Amino acid sequence: xxxxxxxxxxxxxxxxxxxxxxxxxxxxxxxxxxxxxxxxxxxxxxxxxxxxxxxxxxxxxxxxxxxxxxxxxxxxxxxxxxxxxxxxxxxxxxxxxxxxxxxxxxxxxxxxxxxxxxxxxxxxxxxxxxxxxxxxxxxxxxxxxxxxxxxxxxxxxxxxxxxxxxxxxxxxxxxxxxxxxxxxxxxxxxxxxxxxxxxxxxxxxxxxxxxxxxxxxxxxxxxxxxxxxxxxxxxxxxxxxxxxxxxxxxxxxxxxxxxxxxxxxxxxxxxxxxxxxxxxxxxxxxxxxxxxxxxxxxxxxxxxxxxxxxxxxxxxxxxxxxxxxxxxxxxxxxxxxxxxxxxxxxxxxxxxxxxxxxxxxxxxxxxxxxxxxxxxxxxxxxxxxxxxxxxxxxxxxxxxxxxx
Amino acid sequence: xxxxxxxxxxxxxxxxxxxxxxxxxxxxxxxxxxxxxxxxxxxxxxxxxxxxxxxxxxxxxxxxxxxxxxxxxxxxxxxxxxxxxxxxxxxxxxxxxxxxxxxxxxxxxxxxxxxxxxxxxxxxxxxxxxxxxxxxxxxxxxxxxxxxxxxxxxxxxxxxxxxxxxxxxxxxxxxxxxxxxxxxxxxxxxxxxxxxxxxxxxxxxxxxxxxxxxxx
Numbered sequence: 001x002x003x004x005x006x007x008x009x010x011x012x013x014x015x016x017x018x019x020x021x022x023x024x025x026x027x028x029x030x031x032x033x034x035x036x037x038x039x040x041x042x043x044x045x046x047x048x049x050x051x052x053x054x055x056x057x058x059x060x061x062x063x064x065x066x067x068x069x070x071x072x073x074x075x076x077x078x079x080x081x082x083x084x085x086x087x088x089x090x091x092x093x094x095x096x097x098x099x100x101x102x103x104x105x106x107x108x109x110x111x112x113x114x115x116x117x118x119x120x121x122x123x124x125x126x127x128x129x130x131x132x133x134x135x136x137x138x139x140x141x142x143x144x145x146x147x148x149x150x151x152x153x154x155x156x157x158x159x160x161x162x163x164x165x166x167x168x169x170x171x172x173x174x175x176x177x178x179x180x181x182x183x184x185x186x187x188x189x190x191x192x193x194x195x196x197x198x199x200x201x202x203x204x205x206x207x208x209x210x211x212x213x214x215x216x217x218x219x220x221x222x223x224x225x226x227x228x229x230x231x232x233x234x235x236x237x238x239x240x241x242x243x244x245x246x247x248x249x250x251x252x253x254x255x256x257x258x259x260x261x262x263x264x265x266x267x268x269x270x271x272x273x274x275x276x277x278x279x280x281x282x283x284x285x286x287x288x289x290x291x292x293x294x295x296x297x298x299x300x301x302x303x304x305x306x307x308x309x310x311x312x313x314x315x316x317x318x319x320x321x322x323x324x325x326x327x328x329x330x331x332x333x334x335x336x337x338x339x340x341x342x343x344x345x346x347x348x349x350x351x352x353x354x355x356x357x358x359x360x361x362x363x364x365x366x367x368x369x370x371x372x373x374x375x376x377x378x379x380x381x382x383x384x385x386x387x388x389x390x391x392x393x394x395x396x397x398x399x400x401x402x403x404x
Numbered sequence: 405x406x407x408x409x410x411x412x413x414x415x416x417x418x419x420x421x422x423x424x425x426x427x428x429x430x431x432x433x434x435x436x437x438x439x440x441x442x443x444x445x446x447x448x449x450x451x452x453x454x455x456x457x458x459x460x461x462x463x464x465x466x467x468x469x470x471x472x473x474x475x476x477x478x479x480x481x482x483x484x485x486x487x488x489x490x491x492x493x494x495x496x497x498x499x500x501x502x503x504x505x506x507x508x509x510x511x512x513x514x515x516x517x518x519x520x521x522x523x524x525x526x527x528x529x530x531x532x533x534x535x536x537x538x539x540x541x542x543x544x545x546x547x548x549x550x551x552x553x554x555x556x557x558x559x560x561x562x563x564x565x566x567x568x569x570x571x572x573x574x575x576x577x578x579x580x581x582x583x584x585x586x587x588x589x590x591x592x593x594x595x596x597x598x599x600x601x602x603x604x605x606x607x608x609x610x611x612x613x614x615x616x617x618x619x620x
Contacts, residue, residue: 269458340599361599364598
């Protein structure tokens with residue numbers, strides 16, 4: 001091996017002369033492209049995880065730094081409990097940073113690693129890292145600031161709920177879309193037409209669907225009071241079951257349990273556009289006077305809202321998906337923008353405890369506003385005058401709000 | 405009990421998920437997977453309810469010859485056809501070449517695509533309404549939309565080809581999308597995040613009960 005390598009190195013300066021020589025070409029094809037190994041290979045336990053990951057970093061081969069394309073990749077080898085080396089991964093060069101996360105490890109095994117720089121026909125291995133085992137931590141301290149912010153926001157919500165319970169009057173701004181609920185239900189009653197409630201296309205594990213159902217509870221109480229018909233097509237069986245319970249309880253609370261029927265809430269299909277076709281069909285055939293589009297919507301938002309607009313229904317739309325909001329704003333009479341969807345149930349209930357939770361959100365907004373202003377000022381000054389302290393503030397703020 | 409048990413389950417699961425976010429230790433590190441499995445099991449059971457409900461309503465419509473009973477008949481026949489073929493072809497029913505796959509590729513996908521394609525026409529009609537300069541805000545929207553749209557098509561840069569790079573319609577469109585648009589979206593996202601926290605707290609603490617039918 002050593003003699004071959006020596007021969008290859010010796011022949012390299014004459015490679016240009018060998019181009020016209022068939023024998024020389026053959027010689028060049030088999031010439032070993034020697035590269036230096038990577039250095040400073042460090043393996044560290046991944047901090048604040050469940051003890052299943054080790055992070056590797058290394059300084060690239062000097063040949064990789066000086067000659068582009070000479071080092072083709074880096075090969076990561078793992079040695080478990082003093083066994084033989086296992087090839088774990090090939091990491092491409094030139095994409096940097098030079099690091100690799102070895103995952104799905106076991107805390108009771110001992111690992112060491114080495115990294116090899118690979119040329120077209122040569123592999124230069126680094127020295128091995130010290131043996132180690134991944135560690136499991138109790139708390140993810142990377143998220144300590146988020147924890148603190150969650151405590152402040154959560155604490156504020158609880159504080160305002162307690163204050164409201166003690167009788168403190170809380171001001172909540174008017175939300176036009178929710179003020180219109182009574183009017184929308186009344187219109188359907190006068191016209192003798194049904195009300196269509198579409199709770200989005202996600203399942204019960206989406207908080208938007210949950211918010212839609214809480215609004216459904218309030219709206220169906222008004223509907224039951226007015227003795228109007230409601231129809232709620234769903235795209236998830238669980239939403240259908242939960243929706244039935246919600247509407248049923250509202251009719252019971254209104255003292256009209258006999259008016260409730262399971263047919264008010266029905267399931268069509270989980271398929272996005274199959275569901276849209278079915279709901280559009282209902283809209284065109286039944287011509288509901290009022291359409292509620294509340295929950296998680298995707299590409300179907302505008303198809304539904306435009307069909308509702310076409311049949312002349314008064315429409316109240318709301319979603320927490322910013323990409324769909326413009327469609328609702330364009331096609332609906334009233335739109336609950338983002339947080340208003342989540343505030344709707346509390347707003348409609350008018351209960352002081354529920355309203356208190358809305359006031360708690362304002363503390364979170366205040367924190368966000370302060371952070372945005374400080375961040376914007378710091379990054380502007382930092383970039384304009386290259387002030388190190390301002391860069392530090394930006395880095396710190398990024399870390400505080402990081403959800404890694 | 406009918407009210408307390410769901411509230412208790414909601415509170416326990418909600419608090420567990422909050423703790424899980426900050427504690428990577430067992431058992432919290434596994435809870436994502438456990439809850440996802442349980443949810444899938446409940447979901448799988450519930451789909452039977454949904455399917456039966458759909459069949460029941462459609463059958464009643466057909467039997468009663470109610471308005472639109474023909475559509476209900478199509479639902480029943482399609483449902484039966486795809487179920488029988490799917491079951492007959494066993495666990496490999498989605499493999500290429502199976503009858504199920506043929507129905508999926510040649511019927512279901514084109515039908516879905518047709519519904520999706522209607523969106524293009526609805527975008528046009530919605531845009532026509534949204535971009536009318538009725539007031540100051542709508543006029544700003546109209547102007548911004550004009551520049552974004554013209555900046556996204558080649559003719560935009562042809563018109564402003566004489567301008568130095570960075571000042572063409574495409575650059576203006578990128579600027580509008582990167583700065584005013586992103587700022588607006590982020591403001592909404594912050595509000596949504598806080599709304600989710602507040603709603604979650606209300607649900608976890610049992611203050612919000614409308615979704616389990618006990619709002620009052």
